[in-house]
Amino acid sequence: MAKVTIDGLEMEVPDGTSILNAARMVGGDIVPPAMCYYSKLKGSGGKCRTCLVKVSQGSAKDPRPMPKLVPSCSTTVQDGMVVENITSLDVLEARKGVVEFLLINHPLDCPVCDQAGECDLQNLGYKHGLAKTRYEEERRTFEKADIGDNIKLHMNRCILCYRCTYVADQLTDCRSHGVINRGDHAEISTYISKAIDNDFSGNMIDVCPVGALTDKTFRFSSRVWFTKPMDAHRDCKKCSGKVVLWEKGNEVLRVTGRKDKYGELEEFICNECRFEKKNTSDWVIEGPRHIDKHSVISQNHYELLNNIKVDIVKYQKQVAERVNKG
């Protein structure tokens, strides 16, 4: 066990935990944002640099501070480490810089982006970004690429977190896409123009922190905050079958995996569940999915509406009893 202090909060965590995961164990404001790290994907993290923190004391043995800001997702805690996240101005300044870098070439097409409302970059931008851009040049664009029937790749929005390549490496039997070119022309691509098609490829959509990979079957059907998320499950031979249905009326518009409060999937689901089972009758509905109250999705109060549903049968029985007595 290692004793570590993050933003003045002391905690004890198992050895080998990363600073980010240590902070997540406590939760709240001290958790650094993460755009590329994904706890369920091995090797992810360290790329986006939004989770940079300051280590003001390396460890109890070697109390020297670390010379540079370190990525909290890939730096393991040491016993006696003191970490500053939101209490350090350097960190906030650097984070602001990183968010600006991520946004300068981002198309900012949120009004037409299916990810809007559940986009990590949007949240990050609202929290740390500037209201005005200092970037005057034309934004970078890529040629449109078709990567198959189910997944829409919109490369202009990509922040190159590499999560989708890890998904393909670690969940599917064959990775057919990757990063080609370098620098700010690096892009996710299937070389040359292949379709991504295998049973678990749909998880790329869920792990994508931005709207670069979206569900073609859901494309432009509704804004996410007009839909109501319902936990549901079914017997699936390939995966756990535990999903969230995004419904509008009685129509299932979209099926996704269940995400925790850090936007990570609890369990990966298969493409059959995701793309093919679009009828309520395919699913056993468990009840409304709780979405954080700060999310725009909660603003349509689907949970409350569900709670005040009147149980007519119960009332009828009560009335009948009263009549019988009377």
Add this chain to the structure above:
Amino acid sequence: MARKILLEHLNVPGIETLEVFRKMGGYQAVEKVLKTMSPDDVTEEVKKSGLRGRGGAGFPAGMKWSFIDKKSEKPRYLVCNADESEPGTFKDRYLMEKIPHSLIEGMIVSSYALGAKTSYIYIRGEYFYVLRILEKAIAEAYEAGFLGKNILGTDYSLDLHVQIGAGAYICGEETALLESLEGKRGNPRMKPPFPAISGLYASPTVVNNVETIAAVPHIVNMTGDEYAKIGVGRSTGTKLISASGHINKPGVYEIEMGLPVEEFIYSDEYCGGIKNGKRLKALIAGGSSVPILPEHLITKTANGDARLMTYESLSDGGFVSGTMLGSGGFIVMDETTCIVRNTWTLARFYHHESCGQCSPCREGTGWMEKVLHRIENGHGKMSDVDLLVDIAKKIEGNTICPLGDAAAWPIASAIRHFREEFEYHVKYPEKVKDPKHFFYAPFVSEKMNASIA
């Protein structure tokens, strides 16, 4: 004449062949090491010599070797970084081209010290003809029994391979080099773990520059203590400097550490002064990624001491008034140079070479290049200069590998020392329309004129 070690026999005809190289004392170190010394003895000698990495960072080589994980059961590797791509640096190419056996001898001795059974030379893709020279030399060494099984009848065996890169600057960063050597995309790895623990094929690995490795046999031959006597303080030995720019005699020079910068620029033995009798304006002392120095800080440090060609003296004053020895790419600029244009050229290079893995470098290098392009072509605003400083500050130190720093430092330092020139470009856009704007009439500081009047 100053003492030469690496390039001592440069002008001997046929030095690229094994026969002549041996006649000049080559491969003596291999015999000495394999027959009379233990691997730890060699490491100890290198430690004593104070040899520092010649690739740019200047990390003590002996210390780097001692970090290698000896408890691991995995094979150990020595990788020679011959991916010399820093603009302004061409010393490794020269050494490998002229005296290829000095590198091979160094590889054998160093591999023995590290206990490596397989070693690699990772050479830059553009050096294709040097690859041929090296391959020929390696074949000769195999034939003479210096490589292969049971070298010189001892039980030490070593295989040496040359791998050619595909022309990416980033593959000169040691972990990106290892990725590329493994056949993957050349993206730098996260550190820790350092290569000494988990490098090539997740095995303990040491990555050294060509010049560092080539110096090792000489250290073994003359002993580490003797080598440490050359040079000043913690900068020991000799260093190859690739001199280029507006000087009379550009080329590769071997200098003893501690040579005054002034002597190096103006002495006929070295650069031979500024071309056409022009005035010196600026200096990039150690390859394009180090901070640029203005005239008044080149020959003297901020304290007024003479600036010497050592790791310490060049970095005297930190980034405010100093620079770094880096890889020894010595670029001299005279008064006709436009610093903005020069900075833009460098920014363009880093923009092109950024690997695109982490966001500050991927987005920031392109942004800086565009802003500099705007300023240089007379479309800039005053606020752009501060914007550049701010972007550079936000890249520096926040990236995975040093490429982000390398892109930010030259720009930040150019603005620090030559801010007035950037402002001139903004103020007088019509005067900078001609790309050769300072060629006929060098830039003159208005502040200076005002103070004289």
